[in-house]
Amino acid sequence: MESTQLQQQLDTLIEAWENEVVEFKEANDNFRTDLIGKYFSALANEANLRGKEQAWLIFGVRDATRSVVGTNYRAEPERLHSLKHQIGSDTEPSITFREIHELQHEKGRIVMMDIPASPVGLPIAWKGHYYARAGSSLTSLGIDKQDQIRNQTLGADWTAQIVEAATLADLDPAAISKAKEAFSEKHANRISKDEVSRWNLPTFLERARLTRDGRITRAALLLLGKEEASACLSPHMAQLTWDLRGEERAYEHFGPPFLINTTELYHRIRNIQIRMLPPNSLMPVEVSKYDRRVVLEALNNCIAHQDYYRNARIVVTEYIDRLEFVNDGAFFEGSPDDYIEGKKLPRHYRNPFLARAMSLLNMIDTMGIGIHDMHARQARRYFPMPDYDLSERDAVTLTVHGRVVDSAYSEWLMQKTDLPLTDILALDRVQKKLPISQEAATRLRRAKLIEGRRPNLHISSAVAAAAGAKADYIRTRSQADAHFEKLLTDYLREYGECSRTEIDNLLRPVLGELLSDDGKTNKINNLLTKWRRSGVIVNLGSDRASRWTLAEKKS
Secondary structure (H helix, E strand, C coil): CCCHHHHHHHHHHHCCCCCCEEEEEEECCCHHHHHHHHHHHHHHHHHHHCCCEEEEEEEEEEECCCEEEECCCCCHHHHHHHHHHHHHHHECCCCCCEEEEEEEECCEEEEEEECCCCCCCCEEEEHHHHHEECEEEEEEEEEEHHHHHCCCCCCCCHHEEEEECCCHEEEEEEHHHHHHHHHHCCCCCCCCCHHHHHHHHHHHHCCCCCEEEEEHHHHHHHHHHHHHHHHCCCCCCCCEEEEEECCCCEEECCCHHHHHHHHHHHHHHHEEEECCCCCCCCCCCEECCCHHHHHHHHHHHHHHHCCHHCCEEECCCECCEEEEEEEEEECCCCCCCHHCCCCCCCCCCHHHHHHHHHHCCCCCCCCHHHHHHHHHHHHCCCCCEEEEEEEEEEEEEEEEEECCCCCHHHHHHHHHHHHHHHHHHHHHHCCCCCCCCCCHHHHHHHHEEEEEEECCCEEHHHHHHHHCCCCHHHHHHHCHHHHHHHHHHHHHHCCCCEEHHHHHHHHHHHHHHCCCCHHHHHHHHHHHHHHHHHEEEEECCCCCCCEEEEEHHHH
């Protein structure tokens, strides 16, 4: 938001004053983070209950006089924005501020914290406790309000349904042990490992939000159930499949418990080491073909967002140079591009009960930024960005690349360690010959990183030279029309005349590699029309059986 927009927003909020979704504090630099976390939980939950998209916590306004007085709270930008990580670490499910704004008001500095409403069906806890507001006062979120939020999607959430035939005996002991370990790691700052180990199984399952009223849910069977317990979910399929394609063919199916078998599937993938030589270095860098966290993040996202009503398996296909993850169900809220920068937090989940449990068991680190993390990790490894394909109705395909598209280009990225992720993402699309937005194209062109006209953009000569890819640049750039005219006129002077097929054979190989087959056909059509109208060449035959010659020879 621009400063004028922030000023208008502040004036509007002060005029309406405090309510269940707005809190003003004078606040100095000693304001406790723990108290901010409590307000975050309360305001997020109240925004949900009132159908609001956001709530506000504002520092630098005196409550008693409703006047701006300014604040020195975390005046250093790095300290201020580190608050996002601190809040995200202790909220359940793990979410944080949409944005933290600083406004330089004429009466002092204002800090405006934009808090997202808690997701539909998921109340937000701070350090294990749920908070709410009673007027302008902070209070606990009562059981009635917790149920009101949880019941928002309970009836439609397949994973939240109780499995009447299931008992504690249907859960896998190894999965339970791993779940307790993961839960302890996730909550180590407030719950000791010894305390978790002392909980009996029903208590642990309740704290991990895997049971309802002490009864086993479908989510519990998916994550912790014995393989044979998947029969309790029939006819709905609970299966992960690894499918190897290429010179060698193999496959394997994995049922519950998904908490363990996601790792088992990962170990089937042939994850060799790849050697890369950074510029100006004699020591090669070795990186794995696939980043473990990227693979598990992708697989866990498939589990969390699968439409289990469709009775389909989740498939991971391994090719020689990439992995493809396919789960049933359309992309649930927005599009993948909305989440790449890590700023959008989803309000809805297809399987909120399952997603919440996976978050508590550390399978999903932070809701809403998994896509951002996958892109950032691939960029740090100088690999192509993940690609999403939503063309198939009611299914999502994610491709994770296991090779570099252009080694010289990757070397250039190694040099440009300060390049923002947004620019890396746009350049990645350019090298894959995918479209980018007009805004991104303008920004990259001003930075002299790309050339050409949309949609036929390509990496600039400066980048190509720095990356040692000058030959690639010459092959892909668009030549001047005069170059093509010279080729054709030289040909006609040598041979007298030619057909359209002969013209295609002459010009198509030298047109830029970025042009598609149809693009090259259109380019040649336009060139012939241009040269005919300007009196350079003439067609002595028909449209179907053309006989092109120089206009000067005809005369």
